[in-house]
Amino acid sequence: MSEKIKKYIKMLIASLGTVIIVIVCMYHSSCHITPEGIVLLTDSYSCPKIGEYKVEGGEITVFFTKPVVxxxxxxVEASDDKEISSIENFLQSEEKIKVSAEYDEKMNSIRYRLASKTNIGKKYELYSVVRxxxxxSLSFALPFLGENDHLAGVVISEINEAYSKKDDMCEYIELYVYSGGNLFGLELISASDGKKFELPxxxxxxxxxxVVHxxxxxxxxxxxxxxDSNLNLSRARGSVNGARDIWIKNTDSCLSxxxxxILLNNKAKNKIIDCLMYCKKEYADSNDNWKTEALIQTARQCVDLKLWSGEGKPSDAVFSTERKSISNISRKNISSINSENLPLNNSKCWTGTTRSKMSPGRANRW
Known part of the structure; x- marks a missing residue:
């Protein structure tokens, strides 16, 4: 421990009388754990305040507005059926993961190191008191999710944008796994309306x-x-035996x-890893550029990241020359995709087809 930190702790101990009074008040404070972010357990205006925090590499780094110890x-692992409503409940949690605290040079941030690994995607809460x-003093509960250090390598391989309430068929996005791992942290995004679908x-x-329904x-x-390993559980229309079906909790329309x-995004790193641009043939014929700013910006970003070749205009997108609309689009170069080689992605790698040629959960027919 540096001399600066030792000196700081001595000054803190000298103010112990004040601390005891604060502790008595604190233990009658209340908190409410929500998924939105940090929940403060004390509200004194003189308390240190949290600026921001990040979770990465088994560590949680919290930045404060003033030096703290x-x-x-x-x-603790958060429970879905038991809300932590007070500090007492937090302290009485039976299973605690030990955490060590390390400081930066100015002591304006604390790096909390977990003694044991968290489970991927599980809900956890960091409890801490700083002075x-x-x-x-400031006590707070910070919710976070167990990190995914074994991310699967996947690409978009097929989509269906048609919906039929009559026969219970819905929009889907098919993914192909070229490198095994866990899906947690990946999300699918529809740029036309900004809707996001997180993978489990x-x-x-x-x-x-x-097949992501x-x-x-x-x-x-x-x-x-x-x-899990049983891939024959889903029996609904559109399900595929032997292929993995994932049903998103959504009832609204999606995919224009x-x-x-369509984007495949690594949410944890805020990094787009695959994309698919599509439109009707008549849309491309009558528009030099996309009609919305969201689509224009997304197309530009995909081209800049070299995830789609061309200028990123509607004329560079996938569309059918035989039909006015596309209900299904399939990728043609799946066999050449592996962890060492992600081939160039453009409209020539895809084809718009009819529903009769849909192949969800199976190798594409191209």
Whole structure:
């Protein structure tokens, strides 16, 4: 421990009388754990305040508005059916993960190191009490999710943008796994309306096809997400035996029938890893550029990241020359995709087809 930190802690101990009074008040404070972010357990205006935080590499780094010393810290696994409503409940949690605290040079941030690994996608909460040199204290609960250090390598391999309530067919995006791992942290985004669909924490194997159904009817008990090794659980229309079916909790329309850009995004790193641009033939014929700023910006970003070749205009997108609309689009170069080689992605790698040639959960017919 540096001399600067030792000196700081001595100054903190000298103010212990003030700290004791604060502790008595604190233990009658209340908190409410929510998924939105940090929940403060004290509200004194003189307390240190949290600027921001990040979770990475088994560590949680919290930045404060003034120098602080950590008095107490540990992590507990959050329970879906039991709300932590007070500090007492937090402290009485039976299973705690030990945490060590390290400081930066100015002591304006604390790096909390977890003694044991968290489970991918599980909900956790960091509890900590920090104090400044005057004895003002801050206790807080910080919710976070177990990190994915074994991300699967996947690409978009097929989509269906058509929906039929009559025969219970819904929009889907098929993914191909070229490198095994876990899906947690990946999300699918429709640029036309900004809707995001997060993938669950599930282990997948190389060579798998995953059908992500983008609507779920809560009354249909056969729409079952297959999150383990049994790939024959889902019996609903559109399900594929032997392929992994994932049903997204969504009842709204998604995937534009006229023009859209689908993104596969690594949410943890805010990094787009694959994309698909498509539109109707008549849309491309009558528009030099996309009609919305969201589509224009997304197309530019995909081209800049070299995820799609060309200028990123509608004329560079996938469309059918035989039909006015596209209900299904398939990737043609799946066999050449592997962890060492992600081939160039452009409209020539895809084809718009009819529903009769849909192949969800199976190798594409191209």
């Amino acid at each position: 950590c008095e107490e810290c540990f992590v 400044d040199v005057k004895g003002s 924490a599930v282990e997948v194997n190389k060579g798998e096809y995953i 983008l609507r779920k009817n809560e009354d249909n008990k056969n729409q079952i997400s297959e999150l 029938g006229s023009a859209d850009i």
